[in-house]
Amino acid sequence: MKTVIRKLLLPLACCLVSFSVSAQFVTYSNDFLNIGAGAAGLAMGGAQVSSVKDATAGYYNPAGLMGVKDKPDFSLMHAEYFAGIGKYDYASAAFPINDGKRVLGFSLLRFAVDDIPNTLYLVNPQDGSIDYNNIQTFSSADYAFLLSFAQKIKETDAGRLSIGFNTKVIYRDVGSFAHAWGFGFDGGLQWLGKNAAFGVVLKDMTTTFNAWSFSFTDEEKQALYLTDNDIPVKSIELTAPQLIVGGSYLFHLGKKVSLRTAIDLDVTFDGKENTLISSNPVSIDPHVGVEASYKDFIWLRAGVNNFQQALADGDTLSQKKVWIYQPSIGAGFRIKFVTIDYAFTNLANQSDPLYTNIFSLKFDLGPMPKK
Numbered sequence: 001m002k003t004v005i006r007k008l009l010l011p012l013a014c015c016l017v018s019f020s021v022s023a024q025f026v027t028y029s030n031d032f033l034n035i036g037a038g039a040a041g042l043a044m045g046g047a048q049v050s051s052v053k054d055a056t057a058g059y060y061n062p063a064g065l066m067g068v069k070d071k072p073d074f075s076l077m078h079a080e081y082f083a084g085i086g087k088y089d090y091a092s093a094a095f096p097i098n099d100g101k102r103v104l105g106f107s108l109l110r111f112a113v114d115d116i117p118n119t120l121y122l123v124n125p126q127d128g129s130i131d132y133n134n135i136q137t138f139s140s141a142d143y144a145f146l147l148s149f150a151q152k153i154k155e156t157d158a159g160r161l162s163i164g165f166n167t168k169v170i171y172r173d174v175g176s177f178a179h180a181w182g183f184g185f186d187g188g189l190q191w192l193g194k195n196a197a198f199g200v201v202l203k204d205m206t207t208t209f210n211a212w213s214f215s216f217t218d219e220e221k222q223a224l225y226l227t228d229n230d231i232p233v234k235s236i237e238l239t240a241p242q243l244i245v246g247g248s249y250l251f252h253l254g255k256k257v258s259l260r261t262a263i264d265l266d267v268t269f270d271g272k273e274n275t276l277i278s279s280n281p282v283s284i285d286p287h288v289g290v291e292a293s294y295k296d297f298i299w300l301r302a303g304v305n306n307f308q309q310a311l312a313d314g315d316t317l318s319q320k321k322v323w324i325y326q327p328s329i330g331a332g333f334r335i336k337f338v339t340i341d342y343a344f345t346n347l348a349n350q351s352d353p354l355y356t357n358i359f360s361l362k363f364d365l366g367p368m369p370k371k
Helices: 002-016 037-044 062-067 218-226
Strands: 073-079 086-097 101-116 136-155 159-174 178-193 197-202 210-216 235-239 243-253 256-269 283-294 298-311 322-333 336-347 354-365
Touching: 002 283, 037 298, 037 322, 037 336, 062 101, 062 136, 062 159, 062 178, 062 197, 159 210, 218 256
Parallel strands: none
Antiparallel strands: 073 086, 073 354, 086 101, 101 136, 136 159, 159 178, 178 197, 178 210, 197 243, 210 235, 243 256, 256 283, 283 298, 298 322, 322 336, 336 354
């Protein structure tokens, strides 16, 4: 919920807030990159850092790309939020190279909100009259391209240790008013054993920057001036590093059934956030997930994340706060080399009816697992 609401408010902020010419860390910067990727991962509450081993690893943990062996792996996802107001698309591909000792990955993400009302000319600054015919619309879209590389460090009978890196390019567009280019790096490690797994990712390890530029016509500048709004100027927005630590364990419940439990801890350093563990400047947000598998071609999943405090329903005095969270469930099945995954998640919390259906496809051109 926090991610989508901040996304919808971004155009308004760009119009009303004056940006400093000096670089500064911004809380929730590039937050569209924290939505998730793939219905399988979203159904488990995003707890993927330790166990991911397909093309979506370029998003969750680039070191996990070493799970792609022999032949390429592809993943596609589409989701719509708030009855289609916000659209989120994700595509990724992974290619083993150097006889499977390394893997090269590509990921593309897009989050867009269309038909945003532009009320710049709604009020006539001369007499204060309102003319709804002056309302125009514009779109806001965020793009990210990730180039990923994974390298196997060591592999024994006990498991595999791998390392991975992302180079990411970001482009953000707010109508004709604002544009930004960004650049950054991620790094990750993953130990994948027979049952236990561990992963760690340092996102924006060198900080990620967005260089914003603004373009207003003389008429738009005059409207901003007459309505006592500041005119934004060029700025550099910095994204602080984020540490994600995760672990998982695979329980065998027979020859055909297994159960994997996973937990990730998102540790942020950009100020006090509304999370389960909240302090300044460090905050921690957990992700918990579980996945049941039958013969490794049918899956049932559930997860919970996004713990935060909110005002209690019906509290007219705005004094009582309660803990809320974002639940999710899902399923998946595999037919030959195609895997279809589904996630059903509540964007707000466990009580508000802001549910979203998410579907994704994975094409694994490698050998089929033995049944």
